[in-house]
Amino acid sequence: MRRYSSVGDPPIPSSVRLPGQPSRPASHTDWQTIRNLLPYLWQYKWRVLLALSCLIGAKVANLGVPILLKQLIDRMNLSASDPRALLVVPVALIVGYGALRLSASLFTELREVLFSKVTANAVRRIALQVFEHLHSLSLRFHLARQTGGMSRDIERGSRGIQSLISYSLYSILPTLIEVALVMAFFVVRYDIWFAIITLGALVGYIVFTILVTEWRMHFRRRMNELDSRANQKAIDSLLNFETVKYFGNEAFEASRYDENLKTYRTAAIRSQNSLFLLNFGQQTIIAIGLILILWRATQGVVDGSMTLGDLVLVNTLMIQLYIPLNFLGVIYREIKQSLADMDRMFLLLETEREVADRPEAQPLHVRGGAVRFSHVEFSYEANRQILFDVDFAVPAGTTTAVVGHSGSGKSTLARLLFRFYDVSGGAILIDGQDLRDVTQASLRGAIGIVPQDTVLFNDSIYYNIAYGRPEASREEVIAAAKAAQIHQFVSELPEGYDTPVGERGLKLSGGEKQRVAIARTLLKNPPILIFDEATSALDSRTEQAIQAELMRLAETRTTLVIAHRLSTVVQADQILVLDHGRIVERGTHEALMRLDGKYAEMWRIQARDASAATVGAD
Known part of the structure; x- marks a missing residue:
């Protein structure tokens, strides 16, 4: 049996002994x-x-x-x-x-x-x-x-x-x-x-x-x-x-x-x-x-x-x-x-922490939120490397998109930025501070994410939105729900914001769960944002509305967008094309289209698929 770390990431075989998870402690x-x-x-x-x-x-x-x-x-x-x-x-x-x-x-x-x-x-x-x-x-x-x-x-x-x-x-x-x-x-x-x-x-x-x-x-x-x-x-x-x-x-x-x-x-x-x-x-x-x-x-x-x-x-x-x-x-x-x-x-x-704060770790001081991946290398297993010399910068207040085929390591970048794992080589810095030198609590407090696979607590819609900032007032929670285009849907429910979402949010549709996740991140209001296929479960009309809201939100924040649909990242200040753990192309949408490389090939394939789907629907 094989256990997968996430959709789009390379698999982690369950038979491999993983660091921080002893095979059987004595x-x-x-x-x-x-x-x-x-x-x-x-x-x-x-x-x-x-x-x-x-x-x-x-x-x-x-x-x-x-x-x-x-x-x-x-x-x-x-x-x-x-x-x-x-x-x-x-x-x-x-x-x-x-x-x-x-x-x-x-x-x-x-x-x-x-x-x-x-x-x-x-x-x-x-x-x-x-x-x-x-x-x-x-x-x-x-x-x-x-x-x-x-x-x-x-x-x-x-x-x-x-x-x-x-x-x-x-x-x-x-x-x-x-x-x-x-x-x-x-x-x-x-x-x-x-x-x-x-x-x-x-x-x-x-x-x-x-x-x-x-x-x-x-x-x-x-x-x-x-x-x-x-x-x-x-x-x-x-x-x-x-x-x-x-x-x-x-x-x-x-x-x-x-x-x-x-x-x-x-x-x-x-x-x-x-x-x-x-x-x-x-x-x-x-x-x-x-x-x-x-x-x-x-x-x-x-x-x-x-x-x-x-x-x-x-x-x-x-x-x-x-x-x-x-x-x-x-x-x-x-x-x-x-x-x-x-x-x-x-x-x-006594299970050892694979990722632990250093004794001298200091809180992260975010000045502008500039992110830098400096020659990063990483592997889930010692004999299978995932990222190879990944080097790029996300200037403060700009949006960088990462695109590529499934399994290219896109979501791994987000996990490394959250420091769920430590890099095997190189370094990741925020405003010049190495993530390994700052406390994990302050690091994660400065980053917000809308994940592709949204998992909710078995509680009310209000609780799940307020989880982004538990001390927030009810007015702030509702404002975040409105910005995520979910307030009207919630208001029409018999129990309103007190509606339970069920185990892992199964009572909501994929799009509804994702909008709750977006509202939760909007409420957190962090200086650095990660959108990991944030609108993948939404219909086209809702996607356009939320995409506009996300772009407005990203205007004053450092944003990393992990995307499969290229149409959602055309406005990004920088687009990175990741292939087998390596950055093979980088530039704006127009520059990459002129380059006529992998990005342009992916764009043509998606445009053809979208056209075929439209014809089929007609």
């Missing part, structure tokens, strides 16, 4: 992923420390509940006929037990309240950083990306942060603290064998859980890969809805999607089946540990070294300890999956 270890996350959490270190203090307080209170219960049982030596038993026992049990339970709940809720802001802000900052980083990557990266899979990576990564914090802070860490407290209590209060049995069961449980879960992780990873692949296919198919309809390939797309779902189903079933071994093994270890602990406690009661209250206490502590351990396998698996999901998102952050 994954981090779990600890590296955690280290990547810690700075986002440690920004709120006092909240983190307070939350941990509340966590310890909750576990201490939780440990005190069965100890209090043991004391009450041992001291209940009043007979049933003693009236004090009716008062002392219930009051002591309810008040003491309730107070400790309430304390444990209070500390737990305080922990969650304190840490919720930390989690929410960490997710927000990382997601925003990934979003901004993706926008800072080169056009080459975005031409090769798979939007569906990448959006899933970001979504799962954000969710993975919440899951990791939730499971580690609310499940793993509390369990470890409780285990340490229980074992310390056993060592101090009872025979050391209680601690040894507890530790042995715990270590066996954890080792078994980790080994089996690690063995099962490849099923989950496979499920994730297949899920992303199915999502990529589905989104790609839906984005190309019209193409699917044109060729009647709905059944083919459904079949292709179903094949991915079947493969995903197989991996999911294998993962579920392997869960049986994990769960059964965990329950076996827990059962053995409980049996040994209760046997030891029962022997203590029999020989008089332990009371009935001690038996109840040991049993309660073990049950209290093993309840969260029942979920350790699930929790460990989810933590591992969360780390894997976060890793994919952090890898996006």
